[in-house]
Structure formats: structure tokens, C-alpha cells
Amino acid sequence: MTPERLARLDGVLNRRQPDLAILAENLHKPRNLSAVVRTCDAVGIPEVHIVPGKDRPRRHWHTSQGAEKWVTPVIHDDIDSACASLKSDGFTILGAHLSDRAVDYRDVDYTVPTALLLGTEAFGVTDDALARVDTEIVIPMMGMSQSLNVSVACAVVLYEALAQRRAAGLYESSRMAPAKHRKTRFEWLHP
Amino acid sequence: MTPERLARLDGVLNRRQPDLAILAENLHKPRNLSAVVRTCDAVGIPEVHIVPGKDRPRRHWHTSQGAEKWVTPVIHDDIDSACASLKSDGFTILGAHLSDRAVDYRDVDYTVPTALLLGTEAFGVTDDALARVDTEIVIPMMGMSQSLNVSVACAVVLYEALAQRRAAGLYESSRMAPAKHRKTRFEWLHP
Ligand SMILES: C[S@@+](CC[C@H](N)C(=O)[O-])C[C@H]1O[C@@H](n2cnc3c(N)ncnc32)[C@H](O)[C@@H]1O
Ligand SMILES: C[S@@+](CC[C@H](N)C(=O)[O-])C[C@H]1O[C@@H](n2cnc3c(N)ncnc32)[C@H](O)[C@@H]1O
Numbered sequence: 220m221t222p223e224r225l226a227r228l229d230g231v232l233n234r235r236q237p238d239l240a241i242l243a244e245n246l247h248k249p250r251n252l253s254a255v256v257r258t259c260d261a262v263g264i265p266e267v268h269i270v271p272g273k274d275r276p277r278r279h280w281h282t283s284q285g286a287e288k289w290v291t292p293v294i295h296d297d298i299d300s301a302c303a304s305l306k307s308d309g310f311t312i313l314g315a316h317l318s319d320r321a322v323d324y325r326d327v328d329y330t331v332p333t334a335l336l337l338g339t340e341a342f343g344v345t346d347d348a349l350a351r352v353d354t355e356i357v358i359p360m361m362g363m364s365q366s367l368n369v370s371v372a373c374a375v376v377l378y379e380a381l382a383q384r385r386a387a388g389l390y391e392s393s394r395m396a397p398a399k400h401r402k403t404r405f406e407w408l409h410p
Numbered sequence: 411m412t413p414e415r416l417a418r419l420d421g422v423l424n425r426r427q428p429d430l431a432i433l434a435e436n437l438h439k440p441r442n443l444s445a446v447v448r449t450c451d452a453v454g455i456p457e458v459h460i461v462p463g464k465d466r467p468r469r470h471w472h473t474s475q476g477a478e479k480w481v482t483p484v485i486h487d488d489i490d491s492a493c494a495s496l497k498s499d500g501f502t503i504l505g506a507h508l509s510d511r512a513v514d515y516r517d518v519d520y521t522v523p524t525a526l527l528l529g530t531e532a533f534g535v536t537d538d539a540l541a542r543v544d545t546e547i548v549i550p551m552m553g554m555s556q557s558l559n560v561s562v563a564c565a566v567v568l569y570e571a572l573a574q575r576r577a578a579g580l581y582e583s584s585r586m587a588p589a590k591h592r593k594t595r596f597e598w599l600h601p
Pocket of ligand 1: 314315316317336337338339340341342343344356357358359360365366367368369370372373
């Protein structure tokens, strides 16, 4: 490994945001999950929490190439245990959902520990999941289409989070717990 | 057509932003173009300008369903004539491009007539196109991946444009030229 590559890895690691996460419910199109993971890497999200669909095999995480290498999948049995686990870690759960209750995604504070829940391509966030979110958020739609592509919606929200976190200086010094930082660094250096 | 449907169509038409456009260079993955068009509809973009790749057939625009029905494709022979045409219509051309010259996408004024140039999946914006853009803009990347998915990058920029335009009141009253407004309304009512 060249010194430049090592410096790059360390720079990226030191910008990781351990208190920003995605919770993806039943996303079944691999290309959507891939685009989500690529955006997560870009905004510094270290873990994507996944609740696989009931009848679906757990999708293989392609760690050999692409952004999947830099983002860790955390698979949960169901939405209940996923939300309970995130909440016990101090996360606020924001549900991206097109409802009348939802607040504009720009009117939310993303500098606190935040998990963004995304719904399935076809049916959106399930009622089970909605019952567990702290706040529903919506991205305004001015046209005829009813919703955005899920990876697009994910990115629009995450880049608002990035802007707020950058303004708050959260990318300026390492924020991972030392043990996790060491473990991740080891994995990145020895693939 | 129900009165509700008519009111919906008129509402959407009156929020259309004739001075906001996309210029897509050689996008060849149909699913990326579809996601771009869906986002364009959502932020009120009436026209997507397309320069097809040299050896590629012009892709069929699926007007039968989906967002393609509400957004008009404008096909250009090459990037020169596309840019010349947009500039003669008063557009500033912003090139979404990962370069050192590029300014942060949030530091740009999107309330002026703006065309957003997007590059191809594999190779990005061509040199020919770069020579014609007014400003290069970049979306910050904090991770290991070198770029975002093109439909994701498109949405991140367009939702910044939407936020600025909403703050400036540009969605509050009809902004299409009367002849174009009548023509579009006719097409929407009589598919
Ligand atoms: C294609 S949409 C699902 C549409 C589904 N028919 C529904 O009614 O919810 C997939 C997911 O993307 C997210 N999403 C898409 N557009 C959104 C918007 N405008 N605001 C908030 N979330 C959105 C939501 O998480 C949604 O569950
Ligand atoms: C997958 S990228 C192309 C990557 C290509 N390898 C390159 O070096 O340009 C496709 C298009 O998405 C847009 N894009 C992707 N990420 C971007 C970013 N971070 N900032 C600005 N534009 C971006 C650009 O228009 C780019 O041409």
C-alpha cells in the first residue's frame, strides 16, 4: 500500500459519521441498494441496516468491488428488532414517507444521531415500521409522479444531512469510537 | 376527466419551471434516464435535452406511462448545437463534474435560467461539453467512491435548485409562456 493510499483511507475513516445510518426495509432491487450504499459511502455512513423481505434470500453483499467494500451491512430479523437496536444506541429514526403527517426533510436537525428509514420500491414504508419512527419526513414533489426512486430520495435527504453536519464541523475530526476505528482500519488495510 | 384530476394537472402545469432544464450527454442506461426524468417531473422541469451517443439508437421515450409522459424530450444532434440552443434561450449551463475547478453545488444561484449538464455513466462529461459550460459544479464526496450514480447526482443538485426556487416564490404562479402553456395543457388533456 502506497503512503498516498494509506492517507486517503485514514482521511475517509476520520470523516465517517458513526451517528448517521440508513435502515432499508425490504429493498429488493439490487441496483437500488447499490446506489444507496454508494451514497452512504459518499456522505460517510459506516453502516447500512437491512431488514430483508420475508420470502427473499438475504442478498449477497458484493464486498469485492464498489462502495459495498467501505460500508458494513447489519442484517436484522425484523423491523421491530432493527428499530429497538437503533433506539437503544441513541438514534432518532426518521421515516422517509409520503404522508400528510410528514414534515419537510429540510426542517429536520440531522446533527443528532439519525437513522433514515427507507421503504420498499413498490409499497413504501410498512405500517409496522411507521409505528416505530420518531418523525416522518417528506421530500416535496411538484409534479405528476407520486414518488421518487428510493435511491434518489435517500440521496436528497442524506445530502441535506451532509450540509448540516459539515456546517457543524462534524467532518473535521475523527468521531468513531477508538475500538471501532481500529477494527475498521484493520479491515480496510487487510481485505 | 374528473374536476379533481383537472385541478391537479393545472396545479402541476402552473408550477413548471421553464427556465430550469437538464442536458444529458450520452446517458445510456435506460433506468438512469428514467430516474432522471422522474426527478425532473418532481422538481417541475418541463424539458430534458438529450445528446444521444454516437453509435446508439435514440432511445424510445416511453410516453405511455410513468414520468416520461409529463416531461418533453428535446433531442440534439451534438453537444455544440445543444449548448448553442440553450445559450441562445438565455440559459446558464452548469456542468456537474468532479474537477478541481468545480465549485460546491450549494454555492450556485439556481433562480436564474439554469441548464444542468450530466455526463455519461462511465466517462463523465466530455471535453467538448466542458469547453461550453459556464460553471462546473461538484457534490462533495467524503468516502472512497469516486462518483455518485448519475441519477443520484442529478437529484441532489435539482433539490437544491428546488429549495432556492421555492424560497424565491418561483412555484407560486404560472411561469410558462402563454402559448407553451396552452400547448402543453392541450397535450396533457388529450393524450
Ligand atoms: C418508490 S417509493 C415508494 C412509493 C410507494 N408507492 C408509497 O406509496 O410509499 C420508495 C421509498 O422511497 C422513499 N421516497 C420516495 N419519494 C419520497 C418523497 N418524496 N419523500 C420521502 N420519501 C420518499 C420512501 O422511503 C419510499 O418508501
Ligand atoms: C458516474 S458519474 C461519471 C464518473 C466518471 N468516471 C468521471 O470521472 O467523470 C456520471 C455523472 O454523474 C455526475 N456526478 C456524479 N457524481 C458527481 C459529483 N460528486 N459531483 C458532480 N457531478 C457528479 C456527473 O455529471 C458525471 O458525469
